[in-house]
Amino acid sequence: MMRILSGDSPKSAVLAVLLALILLALAFAPFLFPGSRSLETAARICIFIVLVASYDLLLGYGGIVSFAHTMFFGMGAYGVAIATARMGTGYPALATGALAGMVAAGLVALLIALLSLRVRAIFFAMITLAIASAVAVLVSQLSTFTGGEDGMNIRIPRELTPAFRLGEVMGTGINGKILNYYLVFFCCLALFLLMLRIVNSPFGRVLQAIRENAFRAEAIGYRVVLYRALATCLSAMIAALAGSLFAIWLRYVGPATTLGMEIMMDILLIVVIGGMGTMYGAVVGTAIFVLAQNYLKTLMGGMSEATSALPLIPDLLSPDRWLLWLGILFILSVYFFPTGIVGRLRGTR
Amino acid sequence: MTDAAPSHAPTMTKLPLAERLRPWLPVLLVPVLIVVGYLIIPSQSSWLTLTVSGLAMGMMIFVIASGMTLVFGLMDVINFGHGAFISFGAFVGTTVLLALGQMTGAPSLLLNLLAIAGAVLAAMIVTGGMGWAFERAIVRPVYGSHLKQILVTMGGLIVAEQLIYVIWGGHEIVIARPETLKGAITFAGAALEKYRLVAVGVGLIVFLALRLVLRRTKLGLIVRAGVENPEMVQALGYNITRVFVGVFIAGSALAGLGGVMWALYQEVITAHMGNEIMILVFIVVIIGGLGSVEGCFIGALTVGLVQNYAAFMEPKLALISNIALMVAILMWRPMGMVPVVKAK
Amino acid sequence: MSDPILRLKGVKTDIAQYHILHGVDLDVPRGAVTMLLGRNGAGKTTTLRTIMGLWKPHQGEILLDGAHINGLNPAQIARRGIGFVPEDMGIFSDLTVEENIRLAALSGQPIPERLDWIFEAFPALRTFWKSAAGTLSGGQKQMLSVARAVVEDRELYLIDEPSKGLAPAIVATLAKALKDLKNRGASILMVEQNFSLAKALGDHVAVMDDGKIIWTGSMKELASDTGLQERLMGLKMETA
Numbered sequence: 001m002m003r004i005l006s007g008d009s010p011k012s013a014v015l016a017v018l019l020a021l022i023l024l025a026l027a028f029a030p031f032l033f034p035g036s037r038s039l040e041t042a043a044r045i046c047i048f049i050v051l052v053a054s055y056d057l058l059l060g061y062g063g064i065v066s067f068a069h070t071m072f073f074g075m076g077a078y079g080v081a082i083a084t085a086r087m088g089t090g091y092p093a094l095a096t097g098a099l100a101g102m103v104a105a106g107l108v109a110l111l112i113a114l115l116s117l118r119v120r121a122i123f124f125a126m127i128t129l130a131i132a133s134a135v136a137v138l139v140s141q142l143s144t145f146t147g148g149e150d151g152m153n154i155r156i157p158r159e160l161t162p163a164f165r166l167g168e169v170m171g172t173g174i175n176g177k178i179l180n181y182y183l184v185f186f187c188c189l190a191l192f193l194l195m196l197r198i199v200n201s202p203f204g205r206v207l208q209a210i211r212e213n214a215f216r217a218e219a220i221g222y223r224v225v226l227y228r229a230l231a232t233c234l235s236a237m238i239a240a241l242a243g244s245l246f247a248i249w250l251r252y253v254g255p256a257t258t259l260g261m262e263i264m265m266d267i268l269l270i271v272v273i274g275g276m277g278t279m280y281g282a283v284v285g286t287a288i289f290v291l292a293q294n295y296l297k298t299l300m301g302g303m304s305e306a307t308s309a310l311p312l313i314p315d316l317l318s319p320d321r322w323l324l325w326l327g328i329l330f331i332l333s334v335y336f337f338p339t340g341i342v343g344r345l346r347g348t349r
Numbered sequence: 350m351t352d353a354a355p356s357h358a359p360t361m362t363k364l365p366l367a368e369r370l371r372p373w374l375p376v377l378l379v380p381v382l383i384v385v386g387y388l389i390i391p392s393q394s395s396w397l398t399l400t401v402s403g404l405a406m407g408m409m410i411f412v413i414a415s416g417m418t419l420v421f422g423l424m425d426v427i428n429f430g431h432g433a434f435i436s437f438g439a440f441v442g443t444t445v446l447l448a449l450g451q452m453t454g455a456p457s458l459l460l461n462l463l464a465i466a467g468a469v470l471a472a473m474i475v476t477g478g479m480g481w482a483f484e485r486a487i488v489r490p491v492y493g494s495h496l497k498q499i500l501v502t503m504g505g506l507i508v509a510e511q512l513i514y515v516i517w518g519g520h521e522i523v524i525a526r527p528e529t530l531k532g533a534i535t536f537a538g539a540a541l542e543k544y545r546l547v548a549v550g551v552g553l554i555v556f557l558a559l560r561l562v563l564r565r566t567k568l569g570l571i572v573r574a575g576v577e578n579p580e581m582v583q584a585l586g587y588n589i590t591r592v593f594v595g596v597f598i599a600g601s602a603l604a605g606l607g608g609v610m611w612a613l614y615q616e617v618i619t620a621h622m623g624n625e626i627m628i629l630v631f632i633v634v635i636i637g638g639l640g641s642v643e644g645c646f647i648g649a650l651t652v653g654l655v656q657n658y659a660a661f662m663e664p665k666l667a668l669i670s671n672i673a674l675m676v677a678i679l680m681w682r683p684m685g686m687v688p689v690v691k692a693k
Numbered sequence: 694m695s696d697p698i699l700r701l702k703g704v705k706t707d708i709a710q711y712h713i714l715h716g717v718d719l720d721v722p723r724g725a726v727t728m729l730l731g732r733n734g735a736g737k738t739t740t741l742r743t744i745m746g747l748w749k750p751h752q753g754e755i756l757l758d759g760a761h762i763n764g765l766n767p768a769q770i771a772r773r774g775i776g777f778v779p780e781d782m783g784i785f786s787d788l789t790v791e792e793n794i795r796l797a798a799l800s801g802q803p804i805p806e807r808l809d810w811i812f813e814a815f816p817a818l819r820t821f822w823k824s825a826a827g828t829l830s831g832g833q834k835q836m837l838s839v840a841r842a843v844v845e846d847r848e849l850y851l852i853d854e855p856s857k858g859l860a861p862a863i864v865a866t867l868a869k870a871l872k873d874l875k876n877r878g879a880s881i882l883m884v885e886q887n888f889s890l891a892k893a894l895g896d897h898v899a900v901m902d903d904g905k906i907i908w909t910g911s912m913k914e915l916a917s918d919t920g921l922q923e924r925l926m927g928l929k930m931e932t933a
Contacts, residue, residue, distance in 0.1 A: 324511030581783035
């Protein structure tokens with residue numbers, strides 16, 4: 001077990017149990033929680049775990065703040081969409097698209113990382129924000145190429161669609177959608193384990209040393225720029241792959257679903273609340289976040305109705321204001337739980 | 350005399366022309382850009398309209414960005430929540446203007462300006478107060494950690510934006526310009542919107558006022574010294590923390606003013622509007638150089654002009670042009686055009 | 694012998710996770726120049742900065758004129774009467790010489806007599822009055838740094854390596870100015886590696902090593918005993 005986890009044990013009984021539960025729930029989701037809505041949630045959790053973990057690689061382990069992450073996510077998604085549109089439906093198209101998205105993300109990440117050579121770290125954050133916004137605007141404007149605001153529909157191979165039937169297992173009908181889900185699940189699992197391997201490798205340790213004290217690391221002899229650039233590229237490429245999976249699952253891609261600032265904010269929130277620099281924080285954080293997002297909103301809706309007679313309160317409790325409370329939780333997290341949920345469980349301050 | 354150094358006035362060798370010109374190069378950027386615009390835009394009247402628009406937009410961005418660059422330069426604090434002050438300013442100002450509908454509807458320039466003044470005052474008081482609260486509650490606990498500042502101020506941004514939804518509802522509000530500022534005057538065959546000319550004027554006043562305070566007052570002296578070396582300012586006997594707070598509040602109030610100006614420029618406001626402008630504000634702060642009001646001014650005008658010229662030539666490339674501009678300037682001067690803050 | 698103007702008791706300062714001061718006990722006599730000597734890294738600059746409140750000691754007391762100043766912020770300490778001339782001079786390069794001086798005057802206007810003294814001691818400052826401080830030479834910047842510290846009436850001056858990297862002629866100017874200061878009743882605590890300056894100016898000596906004071910005495914005592922010098926600092930105080 002330790003070998004699979006690259007030696008990165010949960011270091012907390014509660015955490016280990018939580019992780020096991022999440023893993024089992026996701027692995028057997030089609031059977032445990034029948035219904036397309038639950039499956040949708042499960043797939044979303046899988047993909048976001050990878051997306052957030054890749055961001056943790058950059059922020060938590062590398063200490064680099066970037067707002068361009070959703071851009072890379074979008075590159076993977078649009079890669080698949082455009083490849084399918086040009087090459088027709090089929091696995092080669094999916095693979096090409098994913099590969100193209102990943103390579104593009106890696107190259108752009110490299111360029112951005114090299115730019116950071118000349119500017120201060122704090123400029124870097126603002127620059128990534130500006131670039132990501134510009135790309136989002138560009139994508140919605142170049143409609144002939146990218147489908148603009150409306151996005152693009154993706155035609156996936158028949159085996160992955162609900163129309164494809166394969167029989168029954170344990171009372172649940174197996175159709176292409178479930179196959180699609182398992183494609184997503186296993187790829188995300190593989191990517192997550194890959195990231196565990198990366199952060200627990202010598203490379204990962206040097207990265208953390210750089211995060212703690214870049215000056216000292218450089219003095220010892222590590223080319224800080226190289227490590228940071230590599231971290232940025234890896235993070236971007238994995239995000240792109242997550243984006244490709246997302247596109248295949250959703251069968252649709254559009255600026256709102258992949259490039260919006262809201263997603264970037266969500267990633268940031270999850271990474272902080274889950275616990276920066278832990279990888280497992282992404283797992284726990286994403287699960288809690290996505291579940292809360294779905295079901296808490298219903299709760300808030302009920303509370304808002306119940307208090308509709310009072311002034312202002314119903315507006316504060318309205319499910320549309322879910323971000324308000326998340327934002328407050330986020331701020332409190334940064335102050336009082338800087339190590340996030342995972343940090344708390346592990347007892348580190 | 351004594352054995353001290355001889356007290357002759359040493360002759361300073363004149364620096365070569367190129368060296369002497371260097372500090373002035375950024376200032377030339379704006380007129381050069383305007384000339385370039387003249388050359389590439391086919392119609393003279395279009396060029397005139399765009400130049401005025403560009404300058405007006407630039408002025409508004411300057412008003413907003415000036416607070417941010419001073420806060421960043423002086424306190425080494427990044428406030429990603431600055432956008433919230435813009436939006437709040439716009440909403441408060443709009444509310445006041447709508448309440449003063451009688452005055453804005455009247456065909457009297459005086460009444461119109463008074464109404465705007467009232468809106469601006471209200472907006473600046475509210476956003477100034479917000480700034481004070483923001484600094485105390487959200488920013489102060491995380492002095493010294495840029496990472497935490499980014500996170501926490503982004504959180505603050507989200508919360509503030511959501512509060513706008515709670516207070517004013519989720520839809521956009523349309524706000525018409527006051528009667529006498531509607532429409533345009535024609536000049537040299539071009540239609541120049543009256544409001545935009547006013548915006549340019551307001552921006553200039555703010556710039557000159559800031560320069561005056563910074564160059565001629567004791568407070569300004571403290572701020573300028575503090576941007577360079579806050580520790581030494583303290584060692585001279587000044588409580589720089591109070592100055593910090595003051596600058597933060599002033600910066601937030603200016604963002605509020607910018608918000609009102611922007612609201613009247615766009616004639617419609619949304620809770621999200623602050624964020625949309627923040628991208629350009631960041632670009633301006635970066636290319637202007639931290640802590641420099643002059644750099645910010647030049648940067649803002651440049652960005653405003655580029656935005657308008659590019660949007661006219663090829664609308665899809667407007668934002669990308671400004672990104673390209675930012676990259677180009679950073680290649681030329683990695684610390685920004687007129688950096689005051691020494692590398693920290 | 695009057696009571697010391699400054700007294701440090703068991704002062705311990707950490708910077709990040711490094712222990713720099715391991716319990717400094719120091720008495721700075723009134724109306725005299727005390728030299729703080731020692732190897733590089735002994736903690737001399739840290740001591741000055743701790744006194745000035747720029748770094749907080751986690752243990753120990755600092756008393757100025759009998760009153761505790763540890764725990765106060767640098768602005769309060771400055772107003773209690775301590776002037777600071779830091780190692781990097783700390784001048785504001787974008788401000789003119791005039792603005793640097795004006796800033797140092799807490800009430801806004803420097804006292805005319807004070808200004809006269811500054812111009813007499815450092816004529817270059819008058820020449821470059823309206824120039825940006827960043828355009829001054831190293832020596833002139835140092836003069837400005839000292840001039841700034843004396844604009845306000847101060848009881849104690851903390852001066853950190855004023856002669857570093859300066860030509861002998863400039864050092865002579867500085868030495869004269871500092872001597873004059875002393876004659877007017879100021880107390881000075883000075884870190885200095887230039888031994889000729891130290892010998893010329895210093896009345897008392899405190900030698901530091903490894904974050905502690907290992908020897909105090911008069912300058913005459915130390916200057917005349919090369920064996921002692923070698924034991925304390927690992928070298929002899931050669932004069933140029």
